[in-house]
Amino acid sequence: QKEVEQDPGPLSVPEGAIVSLNCTYSNSAFQYFMWYRQYSRKGPELLMYTYSSGNKEDGRFTAQVDKSSKYISLFIRDSQPSDSATYLCAMSDSGGYNKLIFGAGTRLAVHP
């Protein structure tokens, strides 16, 4: 079993839809949770970062962490065609912040 599970999709939604992207994990020591966005033929870039449990909002994006269920989510409101990308969840424990464990990535397509 992988430490981090992420549905690869693809997920196709109409413009304006609310998108929910999710990851589950098995290591209860994970404390830092990140979402990276990767456009086609580009490297990933950090989108959201959350420490421990709770919610974090940044514009149209909301990251949620539920440590009791070992489940993290990224919500995108009012999705735009420019949101079309692969979204990678990543996480680490306190001992190795830079030693991230990545999910496989979910490919999202937002069509006009």
Added chain:
Amino acid sequence: DVKVTQSSRYLVKRTGEKVFLECVQDMDHENMFWYRQDPGLGLRLIYFSYDVKMKEKGDIPEGYSVSREKKERFSLILESASTNQTSMYLCASSLTSGPEGGELFFGEGSRLTVL
């Protein structure tokens, strides 16, 4: 803006060849990383470096080595390329190892095909 530059975007090599993948960052970051990205497997850490001439194995170091002679440059070496090393290779850097400044900045990737 931080820029991480990978010198080769696409390479085609033959089995048994020695392969060098070069990565340069221009923001004086302490930490540099090499990942490979494969469909369904996500990014997996090959090697990382916290300082010049310092290296640590990641999760999948077998078949790879690295070199960091200067702070800004981190090279990934495949001593004898094999077909199972066909992949996208991503270099990244970060300022620190903690949550503040620990964001990874990635290059655009080097797609290696080994025939």
